Amino acid sequence: MIRRMAGMAAMMAMSAAPVAAQSRTASGVVEGLWINPASSVAVRTGACNDHLCGWIVWADRAAAADARSGGVAALVGTELLVDYAARGDGSWTGMVFVPDMGRRFASTLVPLGRNAIRVKGCLVGGLLCKAQVWQRIEHLPHE
Numbered sequence: 001m002i003r004r005m006a007g008m009a010a011m012m013a014m015s016a017a018p019v020a021a022q023s024r025t026a027s028g029v030v031e032g033l034w035i036n037p038a039s040s041v042a043v044r045t046g047a048c049n050d051h052l053c054g055w056i057v058w059a060d061r062a063a064a065a066d067a068r069s070g071g072v073a074a075l076v077g078t079e080l081l082v083d084y085a086a087r088g089d090g091s092w093t094g095m096v097f098v099p100d101m102g103r104r105f106a107s108t109l110v111p112l113g114r115n116a117i118r119v120k121g122c123l124v125g126g127l128l129c130k131a132q133v134w135q136r137i138e139h140l141p142h143e
Helices: 002-030 061-069
Strands: 032-035 041-048 051-059 079-086 092-098 103-111 116-123 128-136
Touching: 002 103, 041 079, 051 061, 051 092, 079 103, 092 116
Parallel strands: none
Antiparallel strands: 032 041, 032 128, 041 051, 051 079, 079 092, 092 103, 103 116, 116 128
């Protein structure tokens, strides 16, 4: 009985390994430094446990003021992309935090090649959605 359980545990661990490796490999495409379409916020994406997350590393004055109106005192350092999990089709699902609203929404992230990602957040079970295409950048903008 103990041998059977140990064997089953070993098989489960081995079958999970390719998924974890795939997740780490796939995250390399979406890890990096990104800027939103308005060039008002830059986000650095990276691994957080077994997920992908993104933190605001730069924001212009207008974006910081909008965030303050939503209750976010310090925009830089805020986790914008929360616990995205890799899906088999190359997309990621998680939660996106909208600072000027002070709320999180269900979200998908889709790589569009190596230098662009589409981030979509939805309300009400996917009935109302908004998407943005973010571009990869090499350096933080200067204000």
